[in-house]
Amino acid sequence: MNYIGEHLLPGQIGHFFAILSLLASLLATIAYIQAGRVKELSDKSSWIRLARWAFLVETISVVAVFATLYYIISQHLFEYKYAYTHSDKSLQVEYLFACFWEGQEGSFMLWSFWHCVLGWILIWKSKDWEAGVMSVISFAQFCLATMLLGIYFFNTKIGSSPFILSRTEGFFDMAPMFKDLTTGGLRLDYLTLIKDGSGLNTLLQNYWMVIHPPILFLGFASTIVPFAYAITGLVRKDHSWIKPALPWASFSAAVLGAGVMMGAAWAYESLSFGGYWAWDPVENASLVPWLTLVAGLHVNLIYRNTGYSLRPTYFFYIITFSLILYSTFLTRSGILGDTSVHAFTDLGMNVQLLLFLLVFFLPALFLFFWNYKKIPSIQKEESTYSREFWMFIGSLVLFLAGIVIIAKTSTPVINKLFGTNIAPPEDAEFSYNQIQIFVAIIIGLLTALTQYFKYKDTPKAFFGKKIWIPTLVAVLISVSISMFGHVRYDKMGAGFLFAIHIAIFAAVYSVVANIAYIWLGLKGKIKAAGASVAHIGFGLVLVGILISSSKKEVLSWNTTGISPLQADAGEKGNPTGDPAENITLFKALPTDMGKFMVTYVKDTLNPKDRKRYFEIDFKAKDGSKGFKLYPDVIKQNKGGEGFSANPAARHYWYKDIFVYITSFQENDHEDTTSFRNREVKAGDTLFYGNGLIVLNKVSVNPVALKSKYRDDETALFLDMTVISRDGRRYPVNPGIALKGMDIRIITDTVQSQSLVLKFNKVLDQEKGILELGIKESSAITNLVTLKVYEFPMINILWLGVLVMVIGFVMSVIQRIKPLKRGGLKVS
Amino acid sequence: MKKSHIIILVCIAAAIVVLISYTGDLTTYETIASARQKEGRFVNLIVKMDKQHPLEYDAVKNPNYLSFTAIDSLGNNIKVVYHNNKPTDMEKSERLVLKGRVQGDHFECKDILLKCPSKYKDDPKAQKNNLQNS
Numbered sequence: 001m002n003y004i005g006e007h008l009l010p011g012q013i014g015h016f017f018a019i020l021s022l023l024a025s026l027l028a029t030i031a032y033i034q035a036g037r038v039k040e041l042s043d044k045s046s047w048i049r050l051a052r053w054a055f056l057v058e059t060i061s062v063v064a065v066f067a068t069l070y071y072i073i074s075q076h077l078f079e080y081k082y083a084y085t086h087s088d089k090s091l092q093v094e095y096l097f098a099c100f101w102e103g104q105e106g107s108f109m110l111w112s113f114w115h116c117v118l119g120w121i122l123i124w125k126s127k128d129w130e131a132g133v134m135s136v137i138s139f140a141q142f143c144l145a146t147m148l149l150g151i152y153f154f155n156t157k158i159g160s161s162p163f164i165l166s167r168t169e170g171f172f173d174m175a176p177m178f179k180d181l182t183t184g185g186l187r188l189d190y191l192t193l194i195k196d197g198s199g200l201n202t203l204l205q206n207y208w209m210v211i212h213p214p215i216l217f218l219g220f221a222s223t224i225v226p227f228a229y230a231i232t233g234l235v236r237k238d239h240s241w242i243k244p245a246l247p248w249a250s251f252s253a254a255v256l257g258a259g260v261m262m263g264a265a266w267a268y269e270s271l272s273f274g275g276y277w278a279w280d281p282v283e284n285a286s287l288v289p290w291l292t293l294v295a296g297l298h299v300n301l302i303y304r305n306t307g308y309s310l311r312p313t314y315f316f317y318i319i320t321f322s323l324i325l326y327s328t329f330l331t332r333s334g335i336l337g338d339t340s341v342h343a344f345t346d347l348g349m350n351v352q353l354l355l356f357l358l359v360f361f362l363p364a365l366f367l368f369f370w371n372y373k374k375i376p377s378i379q380k381e382e383s384t385y386s387r388e389f390w391m392f393i394g395s396l397v398l399f400l401a402g403i404v405i406i407a408k409t410s411t412p413v414i415n416k417l418f419g420t421n422i423a424p425p426e427d428a429e430f431s432y433n434q435i436q437i438f439v440a441i442i443i444g445l446l447t448a449l450t451q452y453f454k455y456k457d458t459p460k461a462f463f464g465k466k467i468w469i470p471t472l473v474a475v476l477i478s479v480s481i482s483m484f485g486h487v488r489y490d491k492m493g494a495g496f497l498f499a500i501h502i503a504i505f506a507a508v509y510s511v512v513a514n515i516a517y518i519w520l521g522l523k524g525k526i527k528a529a530g531a532s533v534a535h536i537g538f539g540l541v542l543v544g545i546l547i548s549s550s551k552k553e554v555l556s557w558n559t560t561g562i563s564p565l566q567a568d569a570g571e572k573g574n575p576t577g578d579p580a581e582n583i584t585l586f587k588a589l590p591t592d593m594g595k596f597m598v599t600y601v602k603d604t605l606n607p608k609d610r611k612r613y614f615e616i617d618f619k620a621k622d623g624s625k626g627f628k629l630y631p632d633v634i635k636q637n638k639g640g641e642g643f644s645a646n647p648a649a650r651h652y653w654y655k656d657i658f659v660y661i662t663s664f665q666e667n668d669h670e671d672t673t674s675f676r677n678r679e680v681k682a683g684d685t686l687f688y689g690n691g692l693i694v695l696n697k698v699s700v701n702p703v704a705l706k707s708k709y710r711d712d713e714t715a716l717f718l719d720m721t722v723i724s725r726d727g728r729r730y731p732v733n734p735g736i737a738l739k740g741m742d743i744r745i746i747t748d749t750v751q752s753q754s755l756v757l758k759f760n761k762v763l764d765q766e767k768g769i770l771e772l773g774i775k776e777s778s779a780i781t782n783l784v785t786l787k788v789y790e791f792p793m794i795n796i797l798w799l800g801v802l803v804m805v806i807g808f809v810m811s812v813i814q815r816i817k818p819l820k821r822g823g824l825k826v827s
Numbered sequence: 828m829k830k831s832h833i834i835i836l837v838c839i840a841a842a843i844v845v846l847i848s849y850t851g852d853l854t855t856y857e858t859i860a861s862a863r864q865k866e867g868r869f870v871n872l873i874v875k876m877d878k879q880h881p882l883e884y885d886a887v888k889n890p891n892y893l894s895f896t897a898i899d900s901l902g903n904n905i906k907v908v909y910h911n912n913k914p915t916d917m918e919k920s921e922r923l924v925l926k927g928r929v930q931g932d933h934f935e936c937k938d939i940l941l942k943c944p945s946k947y948k949d950d951p952k953a954q955k956n957n958l959q960n961s
Contacts, residue, residue: 338856338873338924338940381829393834400842407846411853423871425852426926426937435845558891582890582912644915662912663886690888754887785890785912 005191006079011163014068021061022145025138028054032135059116069162073099078194081169082162088199098204101213104344105162112144114221132232143356160347202634202644208266219256220324227321230314234367242300247815249297254808256290261801279432281340284409285327291402293320295395302388305455311375318364325357335412387453394446401439437499444506447535448513470516474509489550500550510539530811537804544797556583556788582662586752587782600784631661655792664784675773689776691724713737718759722750734759859903862929872925874899884913906933
C-alpha cells in the first residue's frame with residue numbers, strides 16, 4: 001500500500017545503519033578479542049587493523065543513524081513515530097536536540113556516540129592496552145546497538161527502533177477521521193490530516209536540557225574506560241593499567257559530576273521542584289556511581305604511590321560501571337513509576353536492560369573473585385600516620401554511603417522481586433539527609449586532613465606544625481557562620497541542627513585546609529594542585545548545600561485561615577495554624593509578603609517561545625531596592641491541558657529569590673452573576689460569602705474622593721469596610737453622583753474578594769435607609785498563585801561544582817604528562 | 828587483625844544498622860479500604876481521580892486547599908484534602924500516588940505524585956486519546 005506523501009527513505013537508511021552498527025561492533029569485538037589472544041606480533045597487528053576498520057564502520061554508522069534521526073525531526077516527518085511523539089513544528093531550533101533525549105532511543109544513541117569518541121582516543125593513546133580495552137567497549141557498543149534494533153526474534157522484541165512509522169504503531173486506529181470508509185483501513189492521504197506532532201515535553205524546553213544530557217551521557221560512557229582497563233588487567237594478570245586509567249578516572253569523575261550537577265541546576269531552574277536536589281531515584285541513580293568512581297580514583301592513587309589497595313581499585317571500577325548499568329535499568333524499565341517524578345516509560349525492554357547489566361556485571365565479578373588471591377596485596381599494615389590509610393577510609397565511607405543510597409532507592413526492585421509493597425518513608429528526603437550529613441562530616445574532615453599526611457609515614461612534628469594554622473582559621477570561620485549565620489534549622493530537632501553545625505565546620509575545614517595546602521604542602525606549585533583544587537571545590541559544594549538547604553526560606557507564607565474570623569478550626573480543610581506556601585496575587589493589588597510588598601502587574605504572551613510571562617513586582621519594605629521577576633508558564637502538550645511553570649529567580653551573590661507560578665486564572669468567561677439588593681443604614685453590618693461588610697457612614701462630596709466626581713455634581717459616597725474571613729480589611733466607597741435629574745452610579749470593587757458594591761438609591765431619607773447592591777463574582781479579576789523561596793548562599797554550591805571540575809581537569813593534565821611517551825605502535 | 832580490617836567491619840556494620848533502621852521508617856502501599864482500617868498511619872495510595880465528583884480548588888478563597896475524590900482499582904473512593912496548590916494536569920493523569928493518612932472521613936494528603944506527561948508520552952493509549960481530542 002502506498003500512502004501519499006510519506007518519506008520512507010530516511011527511515012530505511014536509518015534502519016540500515018542501525019543494523020550495520022550492530023554487525024560492525026560485533027566484528028570489532030571479535031577482532032579485538034582475537035588481537036588480545038594471539039601471541040604472534042604480525043597476527044596481532046592484522047587483527048587490530050581489522051578491528052579498527054570495523055570500529056570505523058561502527059562509528060560512521062552511529063553518526064549516520066544520528067544524522068538520519070536529526071533529519072527526520074528537523075524536517076517534521078510526522079509519519080515517523082519519533083518525530084510525531086517528540087517534536088512539533090513550533091519548536092525552536094535549539095530544542096531539536098532535546099527531542100533526541102526525550103525518548104529512550106535517542107539517549108541510547110547519545111551514549112553510543114560518546115563510546116565512539118572515547119574509543120578513538122583510546123585507539124590513539126592506549127598502546128598495547130588497545131586490544132583489551134577496546135574489546136570491552138566494542139562489546140558495550142554491540143549491546144547498545146541491540147537497543148535500537150526493534151526486530152522480533154521468536155516473538156521477542158529486541159530493542160526499539162527510532163525509525164518506526166506512526167501508522168504501524170496503531171496511533172491512528174482509534175481515530176475515525178483517519179479511516180477510509182470504503183476499505184476500513186487507513187486513508188491513503190492520512191498524512192495530510194496530521195497537522196502537527198505532539199511536541200516536546202514543556203519541561204524539557206529549557207537550555208539546560210540541551211546541554212545536561214550530552215554531558216551526563218559522556219560521564220556515563222566514560223566510566224567504561226577504567227572498567228575496561230580493569231577487566232583487561234584481570235584477563236592479562238597485568239596490573240600496570242592503573243597508570244593510564246588514572247587520568248581517565250579523573251576525567252570521568254569531572255564529567256559525570258558536572259553532568260549530575262547540571263541536572264540539579266535544571267531542576268533548580270526549571271522543574272519547579274522547589275530545589276536542586278530531592279533524592280529522587282533518578283538523581284540517586286547517577287550520583288551513586290560517581291561516589292564509587294571517586295572512591296576508585298582514590299584507591300587507584302594509593303596503589304600507584306604505595307602498592308596498597310589494588311584489590312579495592314579493581315572492585316570500585318567494576319562496581320562503578322555496573323552501577324551505571326543498574327541505573328540505566330532503574331530509570332528506563334519503568335520500575336520507578338511510583339517513586340520517581342521523572343523516569344522514562346517502560347518500552348517493554350526490561351529483560352534486555354537487565355541482560356545488559358548482567359552480561360557485564362557477572363563476568364566481571366567472576367573474574368575479580370577468581371583472580372582475587374592472585375592480585376598482589378601488601379601484608380604489612382598501613383601506618384595510621386600515612387596518607388593511604390585515611391584515603392582508604394574515605395573511599396570506604398564514600399562507597400558505603402553510595403550503597404546505602406542505592407539500597408534505599410531500590411525499594412521498587414525489592415517489591416518486584418519479593419512481592420512486597422513497601423514504599424518510601426513519610427519524610428523520604430530527611431531519611432537520606434540524616435544519614436548523609438554524617439558522611440559529609442567524615443568526608444569533609446578527611447579531605448581537610450589527609451593531604452597533610454605523607455604517603456607511607458608522616459613525622460608527627462611535620463603534621464602538627466602544618467595543620468594548626470588551617471585548623472584555627474577553619475574554626476574561626478565556621479564558628480562565626482554558626483553564631484552569626486542564623487542557621488536555625490530546628491525542624492528536625494536539636495540533634496540534627498547540631499550535626500549541621502558540625503558539618504559546616506567540616507566543610508569549611510576542607511576548603512581552608514586545601515587552600516592552605518597549596519602553599520604549605522605544595523609550596524605554591526599550582527600545576528600539581530589539581531587534587532587540592534578539586535577538594536576545595538568539593539568543600540565549597542558541601543558548604544553551599546548545607547547553608548542553602550538549612551536556611552532555605554519560604555517567603556510566600558500564606559497565613560490565610562489563622563484569623564479568628566475563620567470558621568471553626570475543626571472544619572474540614574481548615575489550615576488553621578499551619579500556614580501554607582502558596583499565596584494568591586490579584587492583578588494590580590499589592591499583597592503583603594513578609595519583607596516585600598508584591599504586585600502582579602501584568603502578563604504577556606511571547607509568540608516566539610509560546611510562553612506567558614507574568615510581571616511580578618517586588619518592593620522591599622525596608623526601603624532597599626525592589627525588583628521585578630518574570631516567571632512564566634507554557635501550555636502543556638501531549639494531551640495535557642494545563643500549564644507547566646518555569647520559575648524566575650533574582651540572583652544576588654549571597655542569595656537567590658526564586659518565584660514560580662502554581663496556578664493562574666484569567667478573567668475570560670463572562671460575568672453572569674447579578675446584584676443582590678439589600679437595605680442598609682449607617683452602622684449596619686452585612687454578610688457576604690467570605691466575611692462582613694460594615695457601613696461606617698455616608699458622606700456628601702468627600703474631599704478624599706474628589707477625583708471620582710465632577711465639580712458640578714453632588715456626590716454621595718458610602719464609607720464602607722469589607723472584612724474578609726482571614727481578617728484583612730478593605731475600604732470601599734461606592735457612590736452616586738447627581739446632576740439635576742441625572743444619576744450616575746459609581747460602583748466600587750474589592751478585587752481580591754471578587755466583590756462589587758453598588759449604591760443604588762436612598763430609600764428613606766428620614767431614617768437614613770439606603771439600598772446597596774452586592775455582587776459576588778468569580779469572573780472578576782485575573783489572579784496568580786505562586787510560591788516564593790529564598791535560597792541563601794546557593795552560589796557557593798555552583799561555584800564549588802565549577803572549582804571541583806577545574807580541579808579534576810588540572811589533575812587529568814597533571815597525570816597525562818608523564819604518560820606522553822611513545823606513539824602508535826600499530827599502523 | 829589489622830586496623831583497617833576493624834574499620835572496614837565497623838563501617839559495614841554501621842551501614843547495615845542504617846539500612847535496618849531505614850526499614851523501620853518504610854511505609855506501605857495500601858488500597859483505600861485497607862488505608863481506612865489503618866486510620867492515622869502514613870500510607871501511599873495508588874488511585875485515580877474520580878471524575879463523578881467535583882474537584883474543589885479556588886485560588887481566590889484559599890490557594891492552599893484542594894479537595895477531590897479518589898477512586899482505587901477496587902472501586903472504593905475517598906475524599907482527599909491536600910493543603911497545597913492543584914498540581915498541573917492532575918485531571919489528565921491516569922495514575923496518582925497519594926502520600927498521607929486517613930483522618931476521619933477523608934484522606935489528608937501530604938504529597939501527590941503524578942504519572943506525569945513525560946511518562947505517558949510513549950504510551951500509545953495516551954497518544955490515541957490525544958489524537959481523538961484534537
